Amino acid sequence: MAVIRPFHALRPAPEVVQQVASVPYDVVNTKEARALAESYPLSLLNVTRSEIHFPDNTNPYSDEIYNSAKENLDRIKSAAPLIVDEEASFYFYRLIMNGRAQTGIAATFSVDDYDSNVIMKHEKTRKEKEDDRTKHIITTGAQTGPVFLTYRGVDAVNKAVAEVMASQAPLYDFTSVDGIQHTIWKAPVSLNTLIISELAAIDKLYIADGHHRAASAMRARNAAKDLNPAHNGTEEYNYFIAVLFPADELAILPYYRVVKDLNGNSKEEFLNAVSEKFTITESGEKEPATAQVYCMYLDGKWYTLKPTDAVLASNSLSSSVGEKLDVSVLQDFLLNPVLGIDDPRTNKRVDFVGGIRGVGELEKLVNSGDFAVAFSLFPVTLNDLMNISDAGEVMPPKSTWFEPKLRDGLLVHTI
Numbered sequence: 001m002a003v004i005r006p007f008h009a010l011r012p013a014p015e016v017v018q019q020v021a022s023v024p025y026d027v028v029n030t031k032e033a034r035a036l037a038e039s040y041p042l043s044l045l046n047v048t049r050s051e052i053h054f055p056d057n058t059n060p061y062s063d064e065i066y067n068s069a070k071e072n073l074d075r076i077k078s079a080a081p082l083i084v085d086e087e088a089s090f091y092f093y094r095l096i097m098n099g100r101a102q103t104g105i106a107a108t109f110s111v112d113d114y115d116s117n118v119i120m121k122h123e124k125t126r127k128e129k130e131d132d133r134t135k136h137i138i139t140t141g142a143q144t145g146p147v148f149l150t151y152r153g154v155d156a157v158n159k160a161v162a163e164v165m166a167s168q169a170p171l172y173d174f175t176s177v178d179g180i181q182h183t184i185w186k187a188p189v190s191l192n193t194l195i196i197s198e199l200a201a202i203d204k205l206y207i208a209d210g211h212h213r214a215a216s217a218m219r220a221r222n223a224a225k226d227l228n229p230a231h232n233g234t235e236e237y238n239y240f241i242a243v244l245f246p247a248d249e250l251a252i253l254p255y256y257r258v259v260k261d262l263n264g265n266s267k268e269e270f271l272n273a274v275s276e277k278f279t280i281t282e283s284g285e286k287e288p289a290t291a292q293v294y295c296m297y298l299d300g301k302w303y304t305l306k307p308t309d310a311v312l313a314s315n316s317l318s319s320s321v322g323e324k325l326d327v328s329v330l331q332d333f334l335l336n337p338v339l340g341i342d343d344p345r346t347n348k349r350v351d352f353v354g355g356i357r358g359v360g361e362l363e364k365l366v367n368s369g370d371f372a373v374a375f376s377l378f379p380v381t382l383n384d385l386m387n388i389s390d391a392g393e394v395m396p397p398k399s400t401w402f403e404p405k406l407r408d409g410l411l412v413h414t415i
Contacts, residue, residue, distance in 0.1 A: 002118055002151075002202045003110035005239060006088040006192050010142070010412040016042055016080045017172045021182070021407040024145055025049055026129075026212070030060070042080050044409030046072040048136075048144050061132060066139040073140050082412070089186050090195055091171075091411055092161050093243050096181040097404040102249040103161055105195065106146060106184070106411050108239035109205070111221045114214055119149070120204050120389035123211045123397070124345075133216035138223060141415055145408035146241045147210035147217075150382065153246030154198045160191055172410065180404040184411070205244065206389050209402045214240060220415070241413035243406055247382045253355030253401040254287075254379040256362055257330070258371040260349045263340040267299055270338065270373075277333040278305040286359040288378040291326055297362050297374040307333065322393045325384060326377050331396055339373075345397045352398040355379065 012020035019040050025048035028036065033049040045052065050069040051060040058065070076082060091106035113119045137143055164185055173183045187195070207214055217240035224237040262270045274280060278294070283304040286295055292312070294305040307315075311333055315324060322328055335341040341350045351371070353361050362374035380400050388395055 001200050002205050003113055004105070004196055004199045004244070005108045005110075006090045006187075006189075007108045007236075007239070007241070007413055008085050008088055009091065009106075010077070010082050010084050010414050011171075011410060012042075012080050012082055014172060017410070018174050018176070020044055020076065020080055020082070020409045021174075021176070022048065022409050024405055024408055027405060030056070042076050044076070044144060047076065047140065048408055061128075061135075066135050069136060070140045073142060073144075084414075085186070087189055088192075089189065090192065092164060092185040092187060093406070093410070094165065094181075094183045094185075095404045095406070096183075097179070100251065102245050102404075103165070104149075104243040104245035105157070105161070105187075106241070106243045107195075108236075108413055109147075109149070109242050109244075111218050111238050111240060112233075113205070114218055114240075118204060119214070120206045120386075121211060121214075122207065122385055122389045122393075122395045123399075124394050125211050125215045126345075129212045130215050130219060133212055134219040134223070137216055137220040137415070143213070143217060143241045143413040143415065145210075145213065146243045146406055146411065147213045148208045148402060148406060149242045149244040150206050150208045150247045150250055150385075151199075151202055151204070151244060153248060154202070157195055157198045158246060160194055161187075164188065164191070176407065178404075182407055182410070199244075204390070206247075206386055208245070208250065208385070208400070209405075210242070214242075224415070235415075236413070237415040239413070241411065247386070250382055250402065252379045252382065252385070253403050254377045255327070255355060255398045255401050256353040256359070256374060256376050257335065257344075257398075258351050258353060258362060258365050258374045259335070259339050259341065260351075260370070261372045263338065265338075270298075273338045274305065274334060277311050277337075278307055280305055286362075287376050291378045292329075293378065294326070294330060295359075295376045297359075297366050297376075298372070300367070305334075320393060321384075321388050321391045322395060325380060325388075325396065325399065327380070327396045327399045330375060330377065354401040354403075356401060356403045 019042040022044040033045050034052040037043045037045040047069050093106050094103040170183045170185045175181045221237050225231045281304045296303045341347045365371045
C-alpha cells in the first residue's frame with residue numbers, strides 16, 4: 001500500500017520561473033554549475049551547488065558551503081519571490097522532449113514506505129553522496145529537488161490527470177535552454193481523495209532516478225526524529241518530494257563505457273583477448289539495434305561485438321536477473337577479465353557517458369587520447385528495472401539514463 005500526500009509547495013512566482021528553475025544538482029560539475037548560474041542570481045543552483053560562490057580549493061562538504069546554501073535559499077525566497085500554496089495540493093508535471101510527452105504526479109511520499117520496500121530500489125548509493133545531501137536537507141530545511149518514481153499506471157488517475165490538463169491553465173509552461181518543455185498544473189483539491197485512494201491500492205512504486213535523494217531524505221528523517229521528543233510520524237520530515245510517472249510513458253537511454261587504457265595490451269593483443277568471448281566485426285554501426293550486441297570504438301574504427309554461444313549459454317544458467325543484463329555481460333566477460341576493471345564503482349580507469357550525449361562523445365573522448373576504447377550498449381528496459389527491483393537485486397552502476405530530467409526549484413518541499 002503506497003502512501004501519497006498533497007503538500008504545500010514552495011515555488012517561484014510565474015514571472016520568474018525560468019530564472020529559478022535549474023538542472024538537477026548531480027548532472028553538472030562545479031565548473032558547469034558556476035557557468036549556468038552566472039547570469040541567473042535566482043537560479044536554484046545557487047542553493048543546490050552553493051560551492052560555486054567559493055574558490056575552487058574550498059572543501060565542498062564544509063559547514064560554510066551548507067550555511068551558504070541556506071542563506072541563498074532565504075535570499076531567493078524573498079527576491080524571486082518564492083511563494084507557498086495555502087492548500088496542500090498535488091501537481092501534474094509534464095515534460096516534452098523531441099515530441100514525446102510524459103506526465104507525472106508531484107507529491108510527497110512516505111519515508112516509511114522507502115524503509116519497508118513499498119518504494120523499490122535498484123541501485124546502491126555512495127555514502128559520501130548521501131552525507132552531502134543529508135546535510136544539505138538538514139541545513140536548508142528543504143528538499144530542493146524531486147525523486148523520479150515510476151509505477152504501472154492506474155487508469156482512473158491517468159484519466160483525471162488528462163482532464164485537468166485539457167481544461168485548466170497551467171501554473172508554468174516554458175521551454176528550457178536544452179529544448180525540453182516543462183508544464184505544471186495545480187490539481188484541484190477535489191481530486192485529492194481519488195489520487196490518494198487509487199494509489200493506495202498499488203503494492204510497489206519504483207525509484208527510476210534519485211536514489212541518493214531518497215536515501216538522504218531517510219537519513220534526514222532519522223536525524224530529525226532523534227531530536228524531536230514529541231515525534232508522532234506526521235511531521236513533514238517523514239515525507240519526501242517525488243514525481244510519479246506511469247512506466248509506459250518513460251524511455252531509458254543507454255549508459256556508455258569508456259576506458260582509459262588497454263590494460264597493458266597492444267591493440268592486437270586486446271582484440272585477440274576479446275575474440276575469445278565475442279565475435280568481432282569491423283562495422284560502421286555505432287549503436288546496437290538490439291540487446292546482446294555491443295558497439296566498440298577503438299583506434300578510429302567501430303566494431304560490432306556479439307557474445308559467443310558459449311557466453312550466452314553460461315549466462316542463461318544464472319539465477320540472477322541482473323547478471324543477464326547487457327551491462328553485466330560486458331562487465332563480466334570483457335571489462336573485468338580483459339581490461340582489469342574489477343569494480344566499476346571504484347576503478348578510476350573507467351568512466352561513464354550518459355546516452356543523451358550521443359556516440360559522438362565517445363569518439364571525441366577516444367580521439368583525444370584521454371581514453372583508449374569506448375563501448376555503446378542497448379538501453380535497459382523499464383521491465384528490466386522493475387524485475388531487478390522485485391528480485392531484491394541491484395543494477396550494475398550506471399546502467400540507466402533517464403531523459404528528460406526534472407528541474408530543481410519548480411516545487412520545493414520544506415520540512
